[in-house]
Amino acid sequence: xxxxxxxxxxxxxxxxxxxxxxxxxxxxxxxxxxxxxxxxxxxxxxxxxxxxxxxxxxxxxxxxxxxxxxxxxxxxxxxxxxxxxxxxxxxxxxxxxxxxxxxxxxxxxxxxxxxxxxxxxxxxxxxxxxxxxxxxxxxxxxxxxxxxxxxxxxxxxxxxxxxxxxxxxxxxxxxxxx
Amino acid sequence: xxxxxxxxxxxxxxxxxxxxxxxxxxxxxxxxxxxxxxxxxxxxxxxxxxxxxxxxxxxxxxxxxxxxxxxxxxxxxxxxxxxxxxxxxxxxxxxxxxxxxxxxxxxxxxxxxxxxxxxxxxxxxxxxxxxxxxxxxxxxxxxxxxxxxxxxxxxxxxxxxxxxxxxxxxxxxxxxxxxxxxxxxxxxxxxxxxxxxxxxxxxxxxxxxxxxxxxxxxxxxxxxxxxxxxxxxxxxxxxxxxxxxxxxxxxxxxxxxxxxxxxxxxxxxxxxxxxxxxxxxxxxxxxxxxxxxxxxxxxxxxxxxxxxxxxxxxxxxxxxxxxxxxxxxxxxxxxxxxxxxxxxxxxxxxxxxxxxxxxxxxxxxxxxxxxxxxxxxxxxxxxxxxxxxxxxxxxxxxxxxxxxxxxxxxxxxxxxxxxxxxxxxxxxxxxxxxxxxxxxxxxxxxxxxxxxxxxxxxxxxxxxxxxxxxxxxxxxxxxxxxxxxxxxxxxxxxxxxxxxxxxxxxxxxxxxxxxxxxxxxxxxxxxxxxxxxxxxxxxxxxxxxxxxxxxxxxx
Numbered sequence: 177x178x179x180x181x182x183x184x185x186x187x188x189x190x191x192x193x194x195x196x197x198x199x200x201x202x203x204x205x206x207x208x209x210x211x212x213x214x215x216x217x218x219x220x221x222x223x224x225x226x227x228x229x230x231x232x233x234x235x236x237x238x239x240x241x242x243x244x245x246x247x248x249x250x251x252x253x254x255x256x257x258x259x260x261x262x263x264x265x266x267x268x269x270x271x272x273x274x275x276x277x278x279x280x281x282x283x284x285x286x287x288x289x290x291x292x293x294x295x296x297x298x299x300x301x302x303x304x305x306x307x308x309x310x311x312x313x314x315x316x317x318x319x320x321x322x323x324x325x326x327x328x329x330x331x332x333x334x335x336x337x338x339x340x341x342x343x344x345x346x347x348x349x350x351x352x353x354x
Numbered sequence: 355x356x357x358x359x360x361x362x363x364x365x366x367x368x369x370x371x372x373x374x375x376x377x378x379x380x381x382x383x384x385x386x387x388x389x390x391x392x393x394x395x396x397x398x399x400x401x402x403x404x405x406x407x408x409x410x411x412x413x414x415x416x417x418x419x420x421x422x423x424x425x426x427x428x429x430x431x432x433x434x435x436x437x438x439x440x441x442x443x444x445x446x447x448x449x450x451x452x453x454x455x456x457x458x459x460x461x462x463x464x465x466x467x468x469x470x471x472x473x474x475x476x477x478x479x480x481x482x483x484x485x486x487x488x489x490x491x492x493x494x495x496x497x498x499x500x501x502x503x504x505x506x507x508x509x510x511x512x513x514x515x516x517x518x519x520x521x522x523x524x525x526x527x528x529x530x531x532x533x534x535x536x537x538x539x540x541x542x543x544x545x546x547x548x549x550x551x552x553x554x555x556x557x558x559x560x561x562x563x564x565x566x567x568x569x570x571x572x573x574x575x576x577x578x579x580x581x582x583x584x585x586x587x588x589x590x591x592x593x594x595x596x597x598x599x600x601x602x603x604x605x606x607x608x609x610x611x612x613x614x615x616x617x618x619x620x621x622x623x624x625x626x627x628x629x630x631x632x633x634x635x636x637x638x639x640x641x642x643x644x645x646x647x648x649x650x651x652x653x654x655x656x657x658x659x660x661x662x663x664x665x666x667x668x669x670x671x672x673x674x675x676x677x678x679x680x681x682x683x684x685x686x687x688x689x690x691x692x693x694x695x696x697x698x699x700x701x702x703x704x705x706x707x708x709x710x711x712x713x714x715x716x717x718x719x720x721x722x723x724x725x726x727x728x729x730x731x732x733x734x735x736x737x738x739x740x741x742x743x744x745x746x747x748x749x750x751x752x753x754x755x756x757x758x759x760x761x762x763x764x765x766x767x768x769x770x771x772x773x774x775x776x777x778x779x780x781x782x783x784x785x786x787x788x789x790x791x792x793x794x795x796x797x798x799x800x801x802x803x804x805x806x807x808x809x810x811x812x813x814x815x816x817x818x819x820x821x822x823x824x825x826x827x828x829x830x831x832x833x834x835x836x837x838x839x840x841x842x843x844x845x846x847x848x849x850x851x852x853x854x855x856x857x858x859x860x861x862x863x864x865x866x867x868x869x870x871x872x873x874x875x876x877x878x879x880x881x882x883x884x885x886x887x888x889x890x891x892x893x894x895x896x897x898x899x900x901x902x903x904x905x906x907x908x909x
Contacts (some may be wrong), residue, residue, distance in 0.1 A: 208546075274618055
C-alpha cells in the first residue's frame with residue numbers, strides 16, 4: 177500500500193496539464209465517425225460535456241446561447257458540445273439541439289470514451305482551449321452566472337491570442353527587414 | 355500479482371521523469387456518516403453496521419504519442435448504502451495499455467466498448483450507480499479503408515474485484531457508405547450500416563437441463579440521414595440462453611429498436627418504437643442484479659429532470675416489453691411577439707411501455723424451465739401495462755435577470771412490476787394484484803439574478819398519487835453566492851402517504867464549494883427510499899439520514 181501511495185504522489189508531482197483533445201472516436205449527429213483530435217480551431221474553442229438528462233448542462237448551454245453569436249463574431253469562438261447520452265437518449269440529441277436553436281458543433285460520445293479520456297467525472301464539464309489546443313481553463317459545474325466567468329475567459333483568451341498574433345506579425349516583419 | 359502491477363505502473367511513469375508524455379489524474383471520494391433515525395427507519399432495518407462508510411477512486415492515465423496506459427485504484431471501506439455490496443476492500447480494478455499503429459488500435463487489459471446501440475454488446479461504467487462491466491482481455495479496432503471499420507473483442511467481464519466465469523468473443527463491422535459512394539453526401543445523404551456477432555462461452559453443469567456451453571448473438575443496424583431527417587434501426591437475435599433471468603427457458607431472444615427524427619432550427623420531432631423479447635444476456639447465466647450484463651437494452655422513455663417525478667423512474671424489462679415514444683419540441687422565435695426577446699420553448703413528450711404478447715406453448719405449459727417458454731405474436735400487444743408518461747413543459751426567459759419553467763406530468767406506474775419485480779405470468783394469473791399508480795405532478799422552476807452576480811433558483815413541486823407513496827410536495831432554494839460557493843436547501847413533505855406514520859419531511863441542506871477543478875459538497879438530511887437512475891439504469895436506494903461528503907477533482 178505504501179508503495180502504491182508513493183507512486184501516486186510521484187504521479188501527482190509529475191503531472192503535466194493535458195493538451196488538446198485525445199485521439200478518440202466520436203460521432204456527428206449524422207452518425208459519421210470522427211476523431212476528437214481533429215476538432216481544432218484557430219481561436220478559442222469551448223468543449224462542453226453535457227447530456228439531455230442533465231439539467232445544469234442544459235442551463236449552461238442555454239445561457240451560452242445568448243452570447244454565442246457575439247463571441248463567434250468578436251472572439252472567433254468555436255463552441256463544441258459533446259453529448260454523453262447513451263443509446264437510450266442519444267436519438268433525442270439532434271431534435272433537442274435544433275429546437276433550442278443552439279448553433280454549436282454537437283457530437284455524441286455514446287459510451288463515454290472521450291469523457292474518460294479527458295478525465296470528466298460528471299457533467300457538466302467545460303474546457304476552454306487556446307489556438308494551440310492547450311486547455312487553459314476548465315470548470316466541472318454550472319451554477320447560474322457561471323457563463324459570465326466563461327465569457328470573460330473567452331474574451332481574455334481572444335485578446336491574448338490577438339496580441340500573440342500581432343506580436344508574431346511584428347517579429348516576422350522585423351526579421352524580414354533584417 | 356500486485357508487485358507486477360506496481361512494477362508496470364512504475365515502468366509507465368519512467369518516461370514522465372524525463373519529461374516525455376503526459377499524465378492526467380481523476381479523483382473522487384464519497385463518504386457518509388449515518389445517523390439512526392427512529393422515524394425514518396423504526397426497526398433499524400436499513401441502518402448499516404458501521405456509522406461511517408466511504409468509497410472512492412482515482413483514475414491515472416499516461417499518454418505518450420500513440421501509446422496510452424492507465425489504471426484506476428478503487429477503495430470501498432466500506433461500500434455506501436445503496437451500492438452493490440460486492441464491492442469490498444480496495445485495489446486496482448482497472449488497468450490497461452493501448453497503442454495506435456497506423457490504422458490499427460490495440461488494447462490489452464481492461465476496456466469499455468459498444469457494438470451499435472449495445473443490443474448485444476456494451477461494456478460500460480456508471481460510477482454513480484456502482485455499475486462497471488469492463489472487459490478484461492484484448493481489443494482490436496481497425497480501419498479497413500473505404501469507410502469500413504472493424505472491432506474485435508475477447509475477454510471476461512469485471513465482477514467487482516474479480517472477473518465473471520464466461521468468456522466473450524465478439525466482432526463488429528461498421529461501414530460508412532458515404533466514403534465508397536461519395537455521390538451520396540453530394541446529395542445530402544449520409545448512410546451507415548453495421549453488423550455484429552458476440553459469443554459467450556460458459557460450461558454448463560446441470561443434472562437436468564442440457565445447458566449450452568456457447569451462446570451466440572448477432573445484430574444488424576442501419577442509419578440514414580437526408581436533409582433534416584434521420585432514421586436509425588437495429589435488430590438483434592440471440593440463440594437459446596437458459597438463465598436465471600428467463601427462468602431457464604430455451605426460447606431465443608430478439609430485440610428491435612427504430613427511431614425517426616426531424617431536426618430544424620426551432621423545431622424537433624422524435625418518434626421511436628421498440629420490442630424486446632427475452633433478451634437478457636449475461637456472461638454468467640446465473641448472475642443477478644446488475645452483474646455481468648453483456649448487452650444494454652435502452653428504455654424508450656425520457657429521464658425526468660426533477661426530484662418528485664424522478665421518484666417514478668422506468669428501466670427496461672429485460673424479459674420482454676414493447677413501447678414507443680414521441681417528442682415534439684418547438685421554440686417560438688427569439689424577438690417575435692409571442693416568443694419574447696429570448697424565445698419561448700414548448701416540449702411535449704409521451705411514452706408508453708407494456709408487456710409483449712405471451713401465450714402458452716402447444717402443450718399447455720407456460721414459462722417452464724427446460725421448455726421453449728412461451729409463444730409470442732409480434733403483431734399483438736401484451737396485457738400488462740408497465741409505464742406511461744405524458745409530460746409537457748413551457749420555459750421562457752423574460753430578461754437577463756429572470757427565467758421560468760413550468761412542467762406537467764401524467765404518469766401511470768406499475769409498481770407491482772417496476773418496484774416489486776413481479777413477473778407478467780403471476781399478474782395475469784391474479785389480475786387484482788396489479789397495482790398501477792396514477793401520478794399527476796407539476797413543477798415550477800424560477801431563476802432570479804441578484805446583485806453582485808448572485809443568483810437564486812427555486813423549485814416548487816407537487817406530485818399527487820393514488821397509492822404507493824401518496825401525495826408529496828417539495829420546495830427547493832439554491833443560492834449561488836459566488837462562482838465558488840452555493841448553498842441549497844430542500845424539503846420533500848410526503849403529506850399524503852397512505853400510512854399516516856410515513857407522512858414525513860425529508861429535509862436536506864447542502865453546501866457546494868468549488869476550488870479550481872476541485873468540487874467539495876457537504877450535505878445533511880434525510881434521503882427517502884427510492885430508485886436512483888442514471889442513463890436508464892436504476893438501483894434501489896435505502897432510506898438514510900446523515901452527513902454526506904463528496905470530493906471530486908482532476909489534474
